[in-house]
Amino acid sequence: MTGREIPEPPRRKRPLGATLLSLLMGWLTLSAIGNAAFLMPVAGFPAPMIALALAYAATAGAAAVGLWRMKSWGLTAFRAWGVVLLCLMVGFLWAPPLAMIVRGNLEESPLVFLASMAVMVLVYWLMHRYIKRRLVPGAVKPLQKLHAQAGGRAC
Numbered sequence: 001m002t003g004r005e006i007p008e009p010p011r012r013k014r015p016l017g018a019t020l021l022s023l024l025m026g027w028l029t030l031s032a033i034g035n036a037a038f039l040m041p042v043a044g045f046p047a048p049m050i051a052l053a054l055a056y057a058a059t060a061g062a063a064a065v066g067l068w069r070m071k072s073w074g075l076t077a078f079r080a081w082g083v084v085l086l087c088l089m090v091g092f093l094w095a096p097p098l099a100m101i102v103r104g105n106l107e108e109s110p111l112v113f114l115a116s117m118a119v120m121v122l123v124y125w126l127m128h129r130y131i132k133r134r135l136v137p138g139a140v141k142p143l144q145k146l147h148a149q150a151g152g153r154a155c
Contacts (some may be wrong), residue, residue: 018067018135021127025081032057032088052088072136075128082124089117103107 036053059081066074092113 022068029061
């Protein structure tokens with residue numbers, strides 16, 4: 001040893017919210033894999049819906065890892081999960097077993113579906129806002145820098 005030690009970079013402590021979101025995304029990953037592998041084929045869902053469930057699992061898993069490690073790409077993975085979630089919800093409109101999922105009369109099903117979609121969008125927005133503000137506040141800086149370099153014009 002030369003007497004000069006290289007200090008380790010300071011570690012950021014993971015907030016409780018990040019831990020809870022990571023665990024939630026991990027749970028959603030496992031449940032999506034289970035649904036795609038066991039429940040959806042038995043219930044008669046079409047192959048594209050099963051593929052969407054697998055994409056949901058992959059994006060939720062990536063978001064879980066990114067949020068757990070507090071990486072800036074965790075926000076991107078979370079956004080990808082949101083897009084797949086929206087596609088999956090829209091896919092339920094055309095999937096044959098919709099009546100099995102939303103129990104009730106056919107006249108009431110669209111209202112229940114729209115209400116549940118509105119709640120999902122609200123919860124997604126709140127989670128996205130938390131991640132963007134608390135976990136990866138520097139994640140939007142590169143985009144703002146590119147925008148400024150372009151002279152404020154649309155890229």
